[in-house]
Amino acid sequence: MEAIALHDPAWQNTFLHRIEPLSDEWFPGLLLRCDEANHWSSGTTFRYLRQQAKLERFGPRPQLIVVPAETWPNDA
């Protein structure tokens, strides 16, 4: 990916910190890495993408990225 300068219209359409997919990277892992780079809580990038792309097939409360709290062991 090329670097984006301020005069490029893409500046306004990209997150503050851009990340590049790694070879064979797990997609949820890529989204989590994007969250980390942009200082957001985990799942924020996924929620943003789902909202923008209207990915309704994931359902209203998808647990694709973050391990649901109810599945944690009691002592976790």
Place this chain on the structure above:
Amino acid sequence: MIEHSSERRFPAFTIHKDFIETAFEQRFQGLLQYAWHHRTWHVVAAVPGSGKSLGIHDLVLHSGACKYSTGMTHLPILAIRAPKNGAREQALGMALSAALGVTPNLTWYARRSWLVQAVASAQVECIIIDDAQDLELAHLAFLKELTDNLTAPPYERHVSLCLVTAHSGNIIPFKEVFARPDTLWRQFRRRLDTERPFCVVLGHTLEEVSNILTTFEDLYHSQLPDLHLRCWAKSIYTWLTQPTLDPDATGRVTMDHLTRLITSALHRAYEQGATDINATMLQEIADMMILRRNEITPIDGIPSQVGFPVREVG
């Protein structure tokens, strides 16, 4: 769109929009660069039409801002226009966020703390607020909070702040507000630069107008090959410092007035097939700007020579 002539003898007049590094811009950008490199705080004022916004835009474009694919982003100057859509601090927070790029929906509580991290991680060194005369007190309090949080650990990042305002007369926006005894304003006042807290950047002198005219000669040489503007410098300066156009009697010329006068006169000369302008053309435009400035032009009827354009359908 209506064509006024079916056959043009020559291509339409082209107005150049190039940024010209005028004497005003050198003074204005010089001050902003000083603030940027020395991390100082200033209130910077100039009369409307001076070229403040263009100067900020040019400075930001050449500041080396870049988003790399490695995740690193460098935004040395974070410049925004003061929000017009709300007096609350959220409006300023949203404007600052928008300058960084796309952000997901965040609660104001989350965005507030994220913004500090984002500004620090983008390596912002200078914050410029254009049209700062529109800032509300809540915005100023938020700016202080943001910069204080950046200064404190773990970021320990000193950023400069330039509140760029339009002014008229001898009133400098914020001067009275920052002189108030409230703790917040005393703290704000203390952060302003010691030597030049409030600055007024002046417009163009006669000599500077003359230099700009030389630049205009070069810019429009291809359309008006015999163009000589510099010889009109004294007349132009006198017209553009009339009380109507210079109500504060600064004796200085704004770039907006100068550009309007020159481009209108050049346009008129070009349409008449001339290769230079003359005193009559300049005088007529100057009169329009000075004497007929508030004249209302009634627009009525349909231009008689021009029929409605007919297009074949299908």
